[in-house]
Amino acid sequence: MKRIIFLLVAVVASCAMQAGITTYTFTAKDWTSNPAVGWVSDKDGESFETSTNPNFQNGVKVTANYSGAGATSVNTFNGVRRITLNYATTAKGAGSFRVQVGENSPIDTTVTVTAANKDLTIVLPASQTGKIRFTVNCTKNSIYLYKVIIRSEDGVSPVFTQDMYKLVTSVGQLQDSDQIIIGVHKEGVNKIMGYFDEDVSVNNIHSITGKYSADRTTVDANDDAIYTLRTAPEKGKSAYYIQDELRYELAYLVASGGQTKNRLALWTSLVDEKTYGDYGYWNISIAADGAATIQNLGKSKGKYLQYNATNNPTLFGCYPDENSQTPVAIYRLTKATGDVAAIVAPMTNFGTVILDQAEVTGSKTIEVNANKLTQDITASLKHGDIFSLSTTSLDRDGDNLTISYKATAEGKYIDTLLLQSGEVKAEATVMLTVAPLYTIAQAVQQPDYTMVYLNEVEVTKKFDKYVFVRDATGSLLIWDNGNAYGKDLKSGHKLAGVCGRYQNYFGVPELAPTAQWKVTKAEEAVPEDATLPIDSADVCRFIRLQNVAISDGKITGTELPVIDAFDTGIQEGKCDILDAMVMISWNNVELWVVKQTNNPTPPDPTSIFSGQQSAVSNQKVLRDGQIIILHNGKEFDVVGKPIKK
Numbered sequence: 001m002k003r004i005i006f007l008l009v010a011v012v013a014s015c016a017m018q019a020g021i022t023t024y025t026f027t028a029k030d031w032t033s034n035p036a037v038g039w040v041s042d043k044d045g046e047s048f049e050t051s052t053n054p055n056f057q058n059g060v061k062v063t064a065n066y067s068g069a070g071a072t073s074v075n076t077f078n079g080v081r082r083i084t085l086n087y088a089t090t091a092k093g094a095g096s097f098r099v100q101v102g103e104n105s106p107i108d109t110t111v112t113v114t115a116a117n118k119d120l121t122i123v124l125p126a127s128q129t130g131k132i133r134f135t136v137n138c139t140k141n142s143i144y145l146y147k148v149i150i151r152s153e154d155g156v157s158p159v160f161t162q163d164m165y166k167l168v169t170s171v172g173q174l175q176d177s178d179q180i181i182i183g184v185h186k187e188g189v190n191k192i193m194g195y196f197d198e199d200v201s202v203n204n205i206h207s208i209t210g211k212y213s214a215d216r217t218t219v220d221a222n223d224d225a226i227y228t229l230r231t232a233p234e235k236g237k238s239a240y241y242i243q244d245e246l247r248y249e250l251a252y253l254v255a256s257g258g259q260t261k262n263r264l265a266l267w268t269s270l271v272d273e274k275t276y277g278d279y280g281y282w283n284i285s286i287a288a289d290g291a292a293t294i295q296n297l298g299k300s301k302g303k304y305l306q307y308n309a310t311n312n313p314t315l316f317g318c319y320p321d322e323n324s325q326t327p328v329a330i331y332r333l334t335k336a337t338g339d340v341a342a343i344v345a346p347m348t349n350f351g352t353v354i355l356d357q358a359e360v361t362g363s364k365t366i367e368v369n370a371n372k373l374t375q376d377i378t379a380s381l382k383h384g385d386i387f388s389l390s391t392t393s394l395d396r397d398g399d400n401l402t403i404s405y406k407a408t409a410e411g412k413y414i415d416t417l418l419l420q421s422g423e424v425k426a427e428a429t430v431m432l433t434v435a436p437l438y439t440i441a442q443a444v445q446q447p448d449y450t451m452v453y454l455n456e457v458e459v460t461k462k463f464d465k466y467v468f469v470r471d472a473t474g475s476l477l478i479w480d481n482g483n484a485y486g487k488d489l490k491s492g493h494k495l496a497g498v499c500g501r502y503q504n505y506f507g508v509p510e511l512a513p514t515a516q517w518k519v520t521k522a523e524e525a526v527p528e529d530a531t532l533p534i535d536s537a538d539v540c541r542f543i544r545l546q547n548v549a550i551s552d553g554k555i556t557g558t559e560l561p562v563i564d565a566f567d568t569g570i571q572e573g574k575c576d577i578l579d580a581m582v583m584i585s586w587n588n589v590e591l592w593v594v595k596q597t598n599n600p601t602p603p604d605p606t607s608i609f610s611g612q613q614s615a616v617s618n619q620k621v622l623r624d625g626q627i628i629i630l631h632n633g634k635e636f637d638v639v640g641k642p643i644k645k
Contacts, residue, residue, distance in 0.1 A: 020151050020152065020153075020155040020370065020395075020396075020397025020398055021149055021150065021151055021155045021397065021398065022077070022149070022150045022152065022154065022155050023147055023148075023149045023150075024038060024039070024147060024148045024149075024150075025059075025146065025147050026048070026059050026060045026145060026146065026147070026148075027048065028048050028060075029044050029045040029046065029047050029048045029060055029061070030044045030045075031044065031045070031060065031070075031071040032071075038073070038074060039071035039072065039073055039074060040071055040072050040073075040074060041070075041071045042069075042070050042071055042072060042133070042135070043066070043068050043069045043070060044066075044069060045060035045061055045062045045066055045069045045136070045145075046061045046062060046063050046065070046066045046069075046142075047060075047061045048060055048061065049061050049144065056088060056115075056116050056117060057086075057088070057117055057146045058088060058144040058146065059086075059087070059088070059144045059145050059146030059147070060136075060144065060145050060146075061142055061143075061144050062095075062136040062138045062142065062143050062144070062145065063138055063141070063142050064138050064139060064140060064141070066138070067095070067136070067137050067138045067139065068135055068136075068137060069135070069136050070098075070133065070134050070135035070136055071133070071134065072131055072132070072133040073131045073132040073133070074131075075131070075154075076102075076129065076130055076131050077101070077129065077130070077131070077132060077150055077152040077154055078129045078152060078153045078154055079127040079128075079129060079152050079153035079154075080101050080124060080127065080128045080129065080130075080132065080150060080151065080152045081123070081124055081127050081128075081151050081152070081395070081397075082121055082122065082123050082124065082150075082151040082395065083099050083101075083121075083122045083124075083132065083134075083148065083149070083150055083151070084119050084120065084121045084122070084147075084148075084149040084151075085097050085099075085109075085119070085120045085122075085134070085145060085147070085148060085149075086117055086118070086119050086120075086145075086146045086147035086148075086149065087111070087114075087117065087118060087120065087143060087144060087145050087146060088114055088115075088116065088117050088118065088143075088144045088146065089111060089112075089113050089114055089141070089142065089143050089144065090141040090142045091113065091141070092113065092140055092141045093111065093113055093138070093140060093141040093142050093143050094111060094113070094138070094139045094140035094141065095110075095111045095136065095137045095138040095139045095140070095143050096108050096109060096110050096111055096137045096139075097109050097111065097120065097122075097134060097135070097136060097137070098134065098135040098137065099122055099132070099133070099134050099135075100132070100133045100134075101124070101128040101129070101130045101131075101132050102128060102129055102130015102131060103130060104124075104128045104130065106133075107122055107124075109122060111143055117146060119149075119400070132148075132150060134148060151395060151397050155397065159337075159344050159369040159371075160336060160337040160338070160340075160342060160344075160369070160371040161336055161337075161338075162336055163221075163333060163334065163335050163336055164218050164221075164333075164334055165180075165181050165218060165219045165220070165221060165331035165332065165333055165334070166217060166218050166331060166332060166334045167216065167217045167218065167219075167290045167329060167330075167331055167347065168180075168286055168290065168292070168329070168330040168331065168332050169286060169287075169288055169289070169290050169347055169429060170286055170288075171238055171284055171285055171286045173332065174229060174231075174240070174284065174330070174332065175229075175231075175332075176229070176230055176231040177228060177229070177230065178228070178229040178332045178333065179226055179227075179228060179229075179332065179333040180226070180227050180228075180229045180242075180330050180331060180332050180333070181193070181210070181219055181221075181222065181225045181226060181227070181330075181331045182225070182227070182292075182294075182305070182316065182328050182329075182330060182331075183210055183212070183219055183328065183329045183330075183331055184307045184326055184327075184328060184329065185289075185290060185291045185292070185326070185327040185328055185329040186307075186326050186327070186514075187216065187351065189307070189309065189326065190209055190210055190211070190212055191207040191208065191209065191210060191307065191314060192207065192208060192209075192210035192219060192222065192225045193205050193207065193208075193225060193307075193316045193328075194206045194207060194208040194224050194225055195224055195225070195244060195247050195266075196244065196248075196251075196265060196266035201315065202265070203261070203263045203264075203265065203317075204262075204263060204264050204265070204308075204315040204316060204317045205253075205264050205265075205266075205315060205316045205317075206313065206315055206316075207307065207313070207314045207315055207316060208222070208224055208225060210222060210225065215346050215347070215348075215349075215366070216290075216329075217346045217347055218331070219331045221333075223246060226246055227242050227243065227244055227245070227246075227253065228242070228243040228244075228245040228246075229242055229243075229332075230242070230243055232281055235278065235281045235297060236283060236297075238283050238284055238285060239281055239282065239283055239297065240281070240282050240283075240284055241253075241270055241280050241281050241282065242282065244266055248266065250268060251266045251267065251268055252266065252267060252268070252269070252270050252280040253265075253266060253280070253282075254266070254267045254270075254276070254279040254280045254296075254298070255276070255279050255296035255298050255300040255302060255303060255305075255318040256276060256279060256300065257300045257301060257302040257317075257318055258275065258276070258299075258300055258301070259300070259301045260301070261300075261302065262302040262308075262317045262318055262319050262320075263300070263302065263317060263318060264305060264316055264317045264318045267279075267280070272298075275299070276298045276299055276300055277297070277298040277299035278297040278298050279296060279297075279298030279299070279300060280298070281296070281297040281298070282294050282295060282296055282297065282305070283295045283297060284330075286330065288347075288414055288429050288431060289347070289349050289429070289431050290329045290330075290347070290349075291327045291328075291329065292327065292328050292329050292330045293322055293327075294328065294330075295322070296318060300318065301320050302317065302318035302319050302320055303318060303319075303320065304318060304319050304320070304321070304322040304324075304325075305317075305318055305328060306318075306319050306322075306324070306325035306326060306327060306328060307325060307326040307327070307328055308325050308326070309325070309326050309483070310481050310483070310512075316328070321448075321449060323449035323501065324449055324501075337371060339371075339372060340371070340372065341371060341372040341373055341421075341424050342370070342371045342372070342424065342426070343368065343369070343370050343371075343373070343377060343419045343420075343421060343424055343425070343426035344368070344369045344370075344371075344426065345366060345368045345369075345401075345417060345419055345426060345428040346366055346367070346428060347428055347429045347430075347431070348364055348366055348403050348417070348428065348429070348430045348431070349429075349430075349431045349432075350362060350364060350405060350431065350432040350433075351432075351433065352433040352434075352435050352451075352453075353407075353432065353433070353434055353435070354434075354435055354436075354437055354453055355407070355408075355409070355410050355434050355435065355436050355437070356437055358408065359406060359407065359408045360405075360406075360407050360408075360434060361404070361405065361406045361407075362404070362405055363402050363403065363404035363405070364402070364403055365400050365401065365402045365403075366400070366401055366402075366403065367398065367399075367400055367401075368394055368398055368399055368400070368401050368419065369398045370394075370395075370396060370397055370398040370421065373396040373397070373421045373422070373424060374396065374421075374422065375396055375421045375422045376393055376394060376395060376396045376421065377393070377394040377395070377396060377399070377419050377420065377421045378392060378393060378394075378419070378420050378421070379391065379392050379393070379394055379401060379417065379418070379419055380392060380417075380418045381415050381416065381417060381418065381430070382415055382416040382418060383415045383416075384415070385415075386405050386406065386407055386413045386415065386432065387403055387404065387405050387413075387415045387430050387432075388403070388404050388405075388406075389401060389402070389403060389404075389417075390402035390403075390404070394419075396421060401417075403417070403430055405432050407432065407434045409434065410434045410435060410436045411433075411434055412431070412432075412433050412434075413431065413432045413433075413434070414429065414430070414431050415429075415430045416428070416429060416430065417429075417430055435451070435453050436453070437453055437454065437455045438452050438453060438454055438455065439454075439455055439471055439472070439473040439474070440454065440457065440469075440470065440471050440473050440474040440475060440476050440509075441473035441474045442473075443476065443502055443509075443511070444474065444476060444502070444504070444509040446502050448502070448503045448504060449501050449502070449503060450501065450502050451499065451500070451501055451502075451514070452499065452500070452501075452502045452511070453497075453498070453499045454471075454495075454498040454499070454511075455471060456471070456494055456495065456496045457469040457470060457471050457494070457495050457498060458470055458471065458492065458493070458494055458495075458522070458525055459489055459490065459491055459492060459493040459494075459495065459525065460475070460491060460525040460527075460542035460581070461491055461525075461542060461566070461581055461594060462486060462489040462490060462491065462493075463565075463566050465479060465480045465481050465486075466478075466479070466480075467479075467480050467486045467489060468540055468542060468581055469495065469498070470525075470540075470541070470542065474509075474540075475509075475539075475540035475541045475542065476509040476510065476511060476540050477508055477509065477510045477511070477540050478498070478500070478510075478511050478513055479505075479510050479511070479512055480513060481512070483513060485513050485515075485516050485517060489519065490524075491524045491525045492521070492522045492523050492524040492525045493519050493520065493521060493522060494519070494520040494521075494522050495517045495518070495519060495520075496517060496518045496520070497515070497516075497517045497518050498511070498513065498517045499513065499514055499515050499517075500512045500513040500514045500515075501514065506584070506586075506587075507536055507539060507584040507587065508539055508540065508583065508584055509539065509540060525542060527542045527543055527544035527579045527580075527594075528541060528542060528543050528544065529543075529544050529546075530543035530544060530545060531545070532545070532548075532555070532558060532560070533558070533560075534560060534582055534589060534591070535589055536584055536589055538582040538589070539582050539583060539584050539589070540581070540582065540583070541581070541582045542579070542580075542581055542594070543579070543580060543581075543582060544577060544578070544579050544580075545575075545577075545578045545580070546576065546577055546578075547575075547576060548575050548578055549573060549574050549575060550562050550570065550571070550572045550573065550575055550578075551572055551573075552572075553570075553572075555591070560589065560590070560591060561588065561590045561591065562578075562580070562590075562591050562593060563583075563590050563591065563592050563593065564592075564593055565581075565583070565592040565593075566581075566592060566593065566594060568593050568594065568595065568596070570593055570596070571596055571598070573598075574598065575596055575597075575598060576597055576598055576642075577595075577596070577597035578591070578593065578595075578596055578597075579593075579594040579595040579596075579597075580592055580593050580594055581594060619631075628643065
């Protein structure tokens with residue numbers, strides 16, 4: 001059986017290598033966390049402070065009393081061209097940094113007050129060689145130094161020196177015999193498709209934990225998730241079969257659900273003439289953001305390979321609709337470049353932002369890696385209408401680049417980042433989706449499985465996985481299955497940031513949530529006053545009916561069923577107030593009882609007026625020109641209807 005051997009490169013936490021870059025992260029006030037490759041303290045800082053805020057890493061604290069704290073590198077660096085100091089300050093921090101390479105002239109730079117970590121880059125007038133010395137001069141309050149980043153001839157990059165599994169963003173990148181990992185195309189879901197194991201599941205492929213890069217453009221190798229992709233030109237231009245070569249050698253991924261199941265398995269054949277057809281062959285298409293559509297060519301109803309986040313445990317299976325579950329992504333093994341001159345930039349996907357005002361803006365900083373270049377890198381955008389760049393010139397050993405956007409209308413925006421150094425060229429995709437906020441009335445008009453984002457909604461009823469919500473335009477059900485986004489919700493809570501896939505589920509307008517919403521407490525939701533008849537247009541409404549009766553499980557005189565879905569305990573007979581949720585089952589509208597209120601039986605007005613009732617228990621009074629009947633401490637009008645105070 002063929003095995004793949006991966007070279008594992010150990011990287012010390014305080015010394016991480018990148019393209020032409022050596023980075024030192026300080027973890028103690030004496031600067032000597034890793035003296036073998038790090039620094040010798042010339043003067044210690046006051047202390048080392050950590051932070052729970054990911055945008056603010058304090059590092060070594062230097063105050064005015066400790067001014068002059070700093071260190072000298074253990075190693076000699078050749079061809080130093082840039083030194084970057086990553087630092088932060090207090091609200092009134094002031095001072096400067098001094099940096100010197102070998103016996104060259106020192107360079108002083110002034111500190112500016114910053115609320116979060118900031119890079120201060122010193123560009124040397126010419127390449128310099130020697131040990132590096134830095135000093136932190138603090139004149140007021142505190143300065144924190146977190147990292148020293150050195151660009152030199154000694155820096156190397158794992159992008160070019162290690163094999164890695166990279167996100168596939170075009171089907172044209174796939175080649176016969178590619179080693180691939182199938183992952184999840186959703187931020188924050190760190191799962192990848194494992195191998196077929198009957199002890200875990202005989203019907204689907206179980207998910208295992210994967211280690212993604214922060215931008216999700218790479219995933220770490222994992223022998224329990226590697227498959228071999230084979231082209232199948234006889235089945236079509238974009239047809240493939242997927243082989244589990246590492247564990248079973250001649251075994252293939254198949255869609256084996258027939259006409260009723262959502263199954264994904266591993267069998268020893270590619271074709272089953274009688275039942276499943278070409279169930280081992282797949283068509284693959286890939287969007288620019290890496291979302292992969294993997295469609296089976298067999299006869300099973302479940303054709304689309306997707307990730308099921310609602311199953312417990314989560315798994316990978318095949319489903320009839322390509323949008324019903326979470327999409328997947330393909331990562332292919334990319335071999336190390338070695339000494340080849342190259343530029344590498346990640347895809348920049350801003351994801352989905354909500355157009356809740358006249359315009360939306362944002363930015364993201366990416367790292368452009370480079371190898372064996374002799375000229376600096378020019379950067380530009382193919383279109384440049386929505387997106388813009390912080391600079392058009394990057395260092396020949398790689399550099400950071402900030403990409404920004406400004407959009408005023410909904411839509412999907414795609415541009416191409418163009419990078420060039422001499423004859424060496426590279427491209428990377430830049431993407432943004434701008435989505436509108438919908439009212440419920442707008443959301444329920446969308447096609448099934450459309451991703452929708454709602455305006456603020458109010459919870460009218462929460463029961464188990466059922467979360468009924470409404471706004472001024474309508475009502476719908478959030479089916480919180482498998483996610484528990486609605487934990488601790490109560491009637492009257494206001495929800496902001498609700499998003500998910502919409503579906504009209506056999507007459508029920510339903511949203512499957514895909515992210516956690518924000519909750520604001522409020523007073524308990526009040527039902528809407530309604531009258532009979534009730535029909536399918538009222539589904540998911542929280543209503544109040546007055547002066548009705550329940551008999552034989554229905555509203556008396558109608559065919560409208562009354563259901564005890566929320567375990568409230570239904571009492572048949574006269575019902576003065578009935579609060580209920582309107583639902584539908586098998587095309588039949590139902591009332592799911594939330595609350596019943598039965599007032600005490602009022603006295604017979606005739607008997608009161610005839611004087612047959614005791615004056616002690618009944619009293620007729622005149623108030624503001626209206627006759628009021630007092631009966632056992634309760635007030636009624638002349639026809640016996642309770643008067644609300």
